[in-house]
Amino acid sequence: MEKTKLRLAIRLQEISHELAERAEEGEFSDYESDYATPKVRLVGCLRAISKTTTNLKRKQLADILESEVIGGDWDETREEAEEWFQREGKYLLK
Numbered sequence: 001m002e003k004t005k006l007r008l009a010i011r012l013q014e015i016s017h018e019l020a021e022r023a024e025e026g027e028f029s030d031y032e033s034d035y036a037t038p039k040v041r042l043v044g045c046l047r048a049i050s051k052t053t054t055n056l057k058r059k060q061l062a063d064i065l066e067s068e069v070i071g072g073d074w075d076e077t078r079e080e081a082e083e084w085f086q087r088e089g090k091y092l093l094k
Contacts, residue, residue, distance in 0.1 A: 004076045005029045015061050019045055030076050031084035043069050 005026050012020035019042075026032030028042040035041050046066040050059050068074055
């Protein structure tokens, strides 16, 4: 299965190429981001786009994606969580 960050990057292409690139780099991933709350950051970016764009379709897409992110539809999968745990998380338990 394709990683959540890549699916998100594809979805963001219609809204913002810059956000899509940032998503692909893992900025909005719970397991790859340097931010403590990457999804909150993404919601803030989507809200900013929604408030400033004059393109109605772009606004609608940003609003829909924002709702999905808030609803947890873009949270990483169990498999991604397990990969992270094996790679990094298990060392935090020591």
